[in-house]
Amino acid sequence: MSLKRSTVKELLASQDLDREVLVKGWVRSRRGNKYVQFIIVNDGSTIHTIQAVAAAENFPEETLKDVGNGAAVAIRGTLVASQGKGQAVEIQATEVTVLGAADAEAYPLQKKATSLEHLRDIAHLRPRTNTFGAVLRVRHALAFAVHQYFNDHGFYYVHTPIITGSDAEGAGQMFRVTTLSADKPPLADDGSVDYTQDFFGKQTNLTVSGQLEGELAAMALGSIYTFGPTFRAENSNTARHLAEFWMIEPEVAFNELEENMDLAEDFLQSLVKYALANCADDLQFLNDQYDKELLGRLNFVVDNAFQRLTYTEAVEILKSAKQKFEFPVDWGTDLQSEHERYLVEKHFKKPVILTNYPKEIKAFYMKLDDDGRTVQAMDVLFPGIGEIIGGSAREADLHKLETRMAEMHVPTEDLEWYLDTRRFGSAPHAGFGLGFERLVLFVTGMSNIRDVIPFPRYPKNAAF
């Protein structure tokens, strides 16, 4: 008779004991004595393991020789209340099948030598560790919470293009996408590369943001969001930068700055609440193992209304702060991480939303304030991490937008389609961007962004 496989998660939560069960997973360890062997199995469904008990009389040592760390096994037996500490149930094994062995010497994932740095080199196997299992399950939960939040609030998910013909936003260095020969590209009469012969008939790049296309969709569907990969070809070898990362960008027609802040605050708090409610085991593990203040910080964000103030007010606070900063603060300069963290962690002791930044340090599409000096930007600042969200009300006035583009040397030729939203049925609208890995970094308490994405891309690394 065929018995359906149960996951470890299902078995650990089961009240239905003394029945035959079948579990399949990877051996985390095996120990015991000459009377009994304990086989500890994980199958990825939870951070927890289940213990299978194999009596020596039924399982002579030679039948278990391949049941070592990393081996894939199928274990059939009776689910019973556990005698030992640390688990409620265990399996009295009646059948142990090795699906695939893992040579103890050769297996790259040894119990020792599992520094996070080393694990990056074996990123194809690190999801089998407690740490990366936990991080990837939290990552999943957060991604799902994003979709659920927006679906519940009447937003439509829009897939903005990954390959783009415009280098519009100027958000950073771009990767070129091409099918032209690398060593002998076709040349135009003037000797330059003839991009009309490239796949798309012109030079194309990987997107740095879906915002502009997202605005087009919002000006038709009302409330939209994007959730897709974005790219920066910056030679930044830091713990906070990736060349390929995922971004979430909601955009709402008719929203003003105030409603944009309301959305950002409610959205972030909902995501953190969802993780606390649905990833308790994984977060507890990460809290205990890596960052004893993690759960405290997550609750801090959920429990505190975000403090809202203008950039100008923030500069005043920072200038009169007793603390010494490495970088001086003055109106018109961009704030550094040390300033943002001072505001959040020391001064207000709650998350902060800063608004109305000097127009010189923000993007062309942000709505100009009446004073002509500032724009309706908003940055959400979090403890430990600094800026987690950047957004703004958008300039809806065609003339003002064109003026800002001219001032900032943004060519309008490539963006006529964008300007059309201001020509035909323009309306106030607002949105923001949330770097998904920044969020995962915050919620898992990990310290290197390469450890919160399965296969990180950074300078000189595109392995797997």
Added chain:
Amino acid sequence: MSLKRSTVKELLASQDLDREVLVKGWVRSRRGNKYVQFIIVNDGSTIHTIQAVAAAENFPEETLKDVGNGAAVAIRGTLVASQGKGQAVEIQATEVTVLGAADAEAYPLQKKATSLEHLRDIAHLRPRTNTFGAVLRVRHALAFAVHQYFNDHGFYYVHTPIITGSDAEGAGQMFRVTTLSADKPPLADDGSVDYTQDFFGKQTNLTVSGQLEGELAAMALGSIYTFGPTFRAENSNTARHLAEFWMIEPEVAFNELEENMDLAEDFLQSLVKYALANCADDLQFLNDQYDKELLGRLNFVVDNAFQRLTYTEAVEILKSAKQKFEFPVDWGTDLQSEHERYLVEKHFKKPVILTNYPKEIKAFYMKLDDDGRTVQAMDVLFPGIGEIIGGSAREADLHKLETRMAEMHVPTEDLEWYLDTRRFGSAPHAGFGLGFERLVLFVTGMSNIRDVIPFPRYPKNAAF
């Protein structure tokens, strides 16, 4: 007092009449006489419009001169039961504000001249049409249903890399991703392009599939899925090909072919059911406007268990069919769309899953059958569309896998990480790929794949 904006969808469903409401949206039309004007507004929240009634005594014609097709407006008034036919409620307007006009002559989205082909040229505005509003809302609903289905079934969402260093699967022509100079790339001593100086230190491409990386994750987390963009640099100017499209790829450790079929069938039926339940208005519109058999076809898929048979059995059926085919059928050849559709629409009259294809026409990673001639592939065939899913049980045996790779000239050097899953704790596993736009095409009944993605990418086109 500030009145909160209601969406058209909320107002049309409201039982709470004779209250003051505020709606914001885009004018779809205005008509009337010298006593009263009817302003028809859509805000993207639904395919339906709401009618605002403006009495001439309160709104002299000159105050409404900019209230034309395409203009963005804010209308305040009383929500009342409608006197007219076709709508339950309407707004007795007390205030009409034009947020942004749309010059009637210049507005590219004219009532006439809205062929789907023409609308592709103004893809930045087409979401404002009934058709594309409907398609994009259905697209959203299907994407959400995908995430919800997998989350409910214990799958973890894994973001596999977009930029890849391996050209492993050989699924098609790839786009190169580079930061090297196009006209003066650095050269190695032998005169070839020196990719060690490229951003990632080697040649990189856009992914054609996340499957191989998905397998790595499944061999740790158990059940995973991907949902991300994939790319083909094929010069195919057809109604069924895109250069950039979204793919869904579940992968489940310990699943065999049978369970893989069960998953595919349940998954597809769930998605179609979700759309039928949640997009009734949009699907009705598409059914009436484009394809009178759409709803019938969707119910056909939900109501019929999928017919399962082997490729070999299918070839026998096709060879003895009375129907003349353009392409001859013989064991060993790949089936054409006409054959697939014959099986589904004529012979079985239900969706079909074909399995156990000749190994020569399938990928290297598929599990070899005992006879050594066929592999445990499975293709799901749908009415109208042919193949909608392709998948397989994977070869879990290292030796057999290496043999297949050698036979098919797949270099192992780049795939040592993939082979590691077979070296250490290998186990049966299975999965499949569903092209998201294929699914949207099927569910919306549209006939060109460029019309089911917001900003299609195809040869010589990367606009917006």
